[in-house]
Amino acid sequence: MKKKFPIPVIALSILAVVLAGCTGGGGATGKLQFYANGEDFVRQGFVSKDGWSISFDHVYITLSEIAAYQTDPPYDSSSGTDIDAKTEVSLDGVYTIDLAEGGEDAPPIMVAEVSDAPVGHYNAISWQMSPASSGPAAGHPLVMIGTAEKDGQSVDFTINIDEECEYLCGEYVGDVRKGILEEGNTAELEMTFHFDHIFGDGELPQDDELNLAAVGFQPFTDGADAAGVINMTDMHLGHVGEGHCHCTCE
């Protein structure tokens, strides 16, 4: 008599049931939100290392290939290696954000969210700073528009950054721990941008390492091309809160 269920079919059926049982419980998800933060330097303005009082009207930054990771062992951004993750959640879109949007006390700006992210601890994040395809920042990854004042002189500036950068970061470092996602809950991740690394900080000593590396504002007063003033790799603009990222720009 012909077998109703050949051996391979039975074996595969059992295997499917077993594997379904093993993995079926792993579907717990929550909402993972991605934020961009230009900090008070952008929202409230600040004094550069060379004494220019800078206020921003708009800081357009364009972000793409945004991804969050669960890594074990935790990713060390100082290694500069690729992120090896057991779980990855990514955003498909390209997002142009105005980091100066809102008032002086405005919260960080939400870029996008993933509503069904697997639960766990997202302890690494990466993104690209790439040219905007349209809008006021079209063609540029970063556009800074504002006014700088010093000794009665006022300069309206528009600084276009054309370098594209990749940022590979570990865990957010700050007042609270971010990225811990539990089932049915919401967790946040933040891409933080330290603009004092470009212009320096007048509240710090001139020989502080931050000021030694920053270019200040003076080079931009005559409308100089940013490409001749700034090397974005050296500026280390992108952070995760207070934590540093590995940065590659070109």
Next chain:
Amino acid sequence: MSIMRLKWQSAIAAIAITMACLFIPMEVHAHGVNINYTSNVEIEIIATYDSGTPMAGAQVAVYAPDDPATPWLTGICDGEGRFSFTPDTARPGIWDVQVRLAGHGGMIHIPVGGDTTTADGQGSFSHLQIGIMSACVIWGSIGTALYFSKRRKT
């Protein structure tokens, strides 16, 4: 404030783990004394900037592996960027230590005890473990099928 390009000096220069106290159990019969022992491991971190400058006065937050969202301990680095603590060895796994000072900071991950997997709510198996488990499941499935197939023939 501080310094640009803070990277942990080789992931926080040194972690000196010393066995601080190890009391050997003793038996004393004359007066019915019970003496127990404890074994504590003290961990010391040293936080510096890239330049080697100590992160003097930096804020420290220590997270136990089973509660990564809430600091288990907070404190301040001394003038040389040093901070010491004794983790609860009953909570084995990766202990996370965050150090921050004036807008810059970092985190180091220290294994304590036998279980060094991270407490992230996810099961974590190595590729080898997964491979072995998969092979066992497949072999078991085929064996089961063969067993029942053979019984029907007899």
